[in-house]
Amino acid sequence: MRVTYRKALASLLIVVTYVISGKAALMLALPPGYASAIFPPAGVAIAATFILGNRALPSIFLASFLLNVWVGYSTGPAVSGISLAAALIIAVASMLQAGVGGWLLRRAIGYPAAFDRIRDLSKFLSLSVFACSVSASLSVAGLWALGVLDADNLGQNWFSWWIGDSLGIIMLLPIAMAFFGEPRALWRSRVGTVAVPMGLVFALFVLLFFKTNQWEQSDSLKEFRQVSEQSLNQIRTRLDEQEAVLAGMRGLFVHDANGYISRQEFQRFAQNILTRFPMIQAFEWAPRVESPQRSGFEAAQRREVPGFQIRERGADGRMARAAERSEYFPVTYVEPLEGNEPALGFDLASTPQRQETLEKSAVKGAVSASAPIILVQAESQSGILIMQSVRLKNREAGVVLTVLKVRDFIDRILPPASALLHVRLIDEDAQTVIYDNFASTPPEILFESEFDFGSRHYRLQTMPTAAYLKQHRGWQSWAVLAMGTFGVGLLGALLLLGTGYTARVEAQVQQRTRELKESESRLKELFENLSSGVAVFQASPEDDDFIISDLNYAAERINKVRREDMIGKSVADLFPGGREYGLLDVLRRVWKSGVAEHHPASFYRDGRIAGWRENYVYRLPNGEIVAIYDDVTQAKQLEEQMHHMAHYDALTGLPNRALFSDRLQQSMASARRSMAHLAVMFIDLDQFKPVNDTLGHDVGDLLLKEVAVRMQRCVRESDTISRIGGDEFIVLLPSMERGRDVMTVAEKIRYALNQPFELAGYEIHISSSIGVAIYPEHGDEDKSLLKNADIAMYFAKQSGRNNAKLFQPDMLKNDR
Known part of the structure; x- marks a missing residue:
């Protein structure tokens, strides 16, 4: 019962220490990464497996899983499947790393361990650094596979993960050993002489890290704030310019005594402005038309725009003739017309948002902006209308307006800043986001500002992009903490050496005796178990x-x-x-x-x-x-079998083309030295394909094998017969001095192949066409010799098959 209680207490201590130290360490992680400059839980985990062995692994897995679920929950309103998968991957990787690290340290140093020799400390440092590659590799790869980490940052995240775990082990393992390690008497004496000094010095470096980090954060965001202010001013300036543009367009109508401007005059005026403001979707003129004037107005417009009528969007979303009401504001002129045709004839007074903007413009006599709306000419994105009322002879004559696709408008204004900022523009009156390219919802907004335009209130929010953070990342605080932690580790190493000298001397004899026995046992085991x-x-x-x-x-x-x-x-x-x-x-x-x-x-x-x-x-x-x-x-x-397969035909057992080529080149070299002759034959079986087609490939294979046997009986042992294709063969006859002898062999082969074959219960009749070429008369190179033999074989086939032809130079004239 007591043993069970102690095991449960040890497991609880591992979980609590791991989770709390891990949460604190992850607060030091550099954005947008997922790894901290120092990760003490790595030291807690390997210390646990080094002291307790593999029985600590379940606790380490649970602790890592809980820590990373906590991290996932703190970054969002709920734990997602991706967060759980990431937590599971990191937990498995952390457990494996702890198991590997603990096993390596126990194997290399042994346990109980005094850590009082340079060799042991060197092993501890090198093996710990090596073991830390396990979690870094598995975790970073897993998080990349889940899409949590970008491919561009994998190397950096792997390195910072590995460094964080390494420093965590170097820092935490000696402290954990001071409280729980064996031999207990030695490590108990090191609480005050090793653990406390290391903890105090480390605390100083953490404070220094926070100060340096605050300075870095402020310095790195200077350019971000400047660019954000510039972006805000750019947006306000461009919107204010729309007010000036509409004032000029309003003046175009007011300066005419009757308020009449032709479609061509409107087009010329609008096109001049569009060259300066390409981000504008359209300029429009919507005159005020009272109900009794509707028919006449539509008829007049149809003279210029066939089919023109005052329209509105129906409940089904389709454009239809506008219902009867006291007045209309139909879009009559629109520039550019291309891409904005659906807006012609649309009654601005047909929707509440547009009607509200019309009323504001009429009442205030100033520019008014609409709430975010779905544009008639671009239903795929929202837009806003900027209207200016036109009054003639103290009565409402209509409105001129600018149509903006908000996304296109902002994207054209801010292209230089797009790589540095995430931008969100909010219509405060409508509580609607009208532009947003944030990658995700941040925990806090680093820059936001409010401004007014067109009787509406807007809020601009910006956040630095990952590219900005990467470009402006400061490493001073990270380096301070990393180097400080490493320095604390070296301090701990010196303290361990100083405090453990006496204990080492006392244990030296026993340790060496044990090492000798272990070494002898390992060598004996190696000797006996070698294969x-x-x-x-x-x-x-x-x-x-x-x-x-x-x-x-x-x-x-x-x-x-x-x-x-x-x-x-x-x-x-x-x-x-x-x-x-x-x-x-x-x-x-x-x-x-x-x-x-x-x-x-x-x-x-x-x-x-x-x-x-x-x-x-x-x-x-x-x-x-x-x-x-x-x-x-x-x-x-196996080697001999592979050699045979590489040089011989699998079906007939004859040399293949590669072996034949080698033998031909050797024979030609020998003939060239001794001024001798040799011959090659090209043999093609006649009527083989009908056998294959009618009797099947199995019978065809049997026939090819028997053909090989008969041909081998017709030549000397020094000759070579090779199968180079389905029913094609080549024969090499070295040391053949007379063409008559060569043709005798060819005729012998032809006769043998012309005899009936008794195979699988069938009597099969085939013949052969044979072409012969002699070295050097018909070719002094292997390629030319083989080519001429092939040509002679072709002439044998052309001459009725079942015959042999010796190459003649005049055959080249009729070469196919």
Whole structure:
């Protein structure tokens, strides 16, 4: 019961310490990364596995999972599936890293551990740094796969993750050992001399980090605030310019005594302005038309715009003739017309938002902006209308207005800042976001400002982009904390060396004894479990033979004899084939020179065993000879099989084109030196395809095999027959001095192939067409010789098949 309670308490302590220290450390993470400059939980985890072993792993997994779920919850209103998956990946990676790190430290240093020698501390530092690559690699890869991390930042996040874990281990493991490590007496004495000084110095560096980080944050956001102010001024300036533009357009109508401006005059005026303001979707003129004037107005407009009528959007979303009401404000002129045709005839008074803007403009006599609306000519995005009332003779004559697609308007205004800022524009009166390119909802807005335009209130919010943060990232605070933590680790190392000197001296004898036993045990285990045979020899008194003094189990298996039957016996007695094999000569040379030798794979045979053996022989300092050897028979057989497959046709067993080409080149080189002759034949089977098509490929394969057998009976052993295609063969006849002899062989082959074949119950009749070329008369290069033999074979086919033709130069004139 007491043991169970202590285990539960240890698990709870691991979880609580891990989660709290981890949450604190993640507050130090550099945006937009996911890793901290120092991550103490890595030290907590490896310290736990180093002290408690693998039984600490479940607690580490739970702690890491809870910590990362907490982190995911703190960045959003709810824990998403991605957050849970990320937490699970990091938890598995953290557990594996703790397991690997603890195992490596226990393996390399042992436990209990005093950490009082430079060698042990060096192992601790190097192995900890190595182990930290586990979580960094698995976690960063997993978060990238989930889309949490960008590919551009993988290297940076991996490095900061790895550094954070490494520094966390260097810092936290000695402190954890001071409170919980063994030998307990030694580590208890180090609480005041190691743990407390390290903790105080580390706290100073953390304070310095926060101060440096505050300075960095403020400095890095200077340009962001300047660009944000510039963007705000740019937006306000461009909107104010719309007010001036509408005032000028209003003056165009007011200056005419009757308030009449033709469509062409409006077009010229608007086009001049559009060249200065390309971000404007359209300029429009919407006259006030009272209900009794409607028919006449529509008729007048149809003279210029066929089919013109005053329209509105119906409940089904389609444009239809406007319902009867006391007055209308139909869009009559619009520039540019292209892309804005649906707006012609649309009654601005047909929707509440537009009607409200009309009323404001009429009452105030000033520019009024509409609430965000769905534009008639661009239903895919929202826009705003900026209206200016036109009064003639103290009565409302209509409105001139600018149509803005907000997204296009803002994008055209702010392209230089787009790589640095995320921008959000909010219509405060409508409580509607009218432009937003934020990547996600930030926990706080770093810049926002309100402004008024057109009797409406707007709020501009900006945040730096990931590119801005990456470009303006400061590493001073991170470097301060990293170098400070590393310095604390070095301080701890010096304190450990100083406090552990006496304990090391007392434990040295026991430690060395234990190491010797462990080393002997490992070597014995290695010797016995090697898959290669190992035999130890001593020179006989006469120095002409060697006595076997020891061998492992693999040697028994390879030599097919028991150990007790080999130890004490001479090599000459146990391996009678050793002289021919060369084993005794190798043993003597190595014994005399002391230089190791590799005896390459050779075939050994005696009355007991036979096979290929490969040996590596060397001499021990005490004069004994060690032979490490393997049975490579299967490998040699596989090598020979692969060689055969690479050079011979799988169906007929004849040499393939590659082997034939090699033999042809060798034969031509020999013939060239001795001024001799050789011949090549191209043989193509006649009527083979009908056999394949009617009797099947199995019968066709049997036929090809029998063809190969018959042709081999017709040539000498020094000749080469090769199958180069489905029913095509080449024959090499070296040392053929007379063309008549060559044609005799060709005729012999032709006759053999013309005889019936009895295969699979069928009597099969085929023939062959054979082309012959002789070196050097018909070609002094392999390619030309083969080509001319092929041409001669073609003439044999053209001459009725079932014949052989010797190449003649005039065949080239009729070469196909």
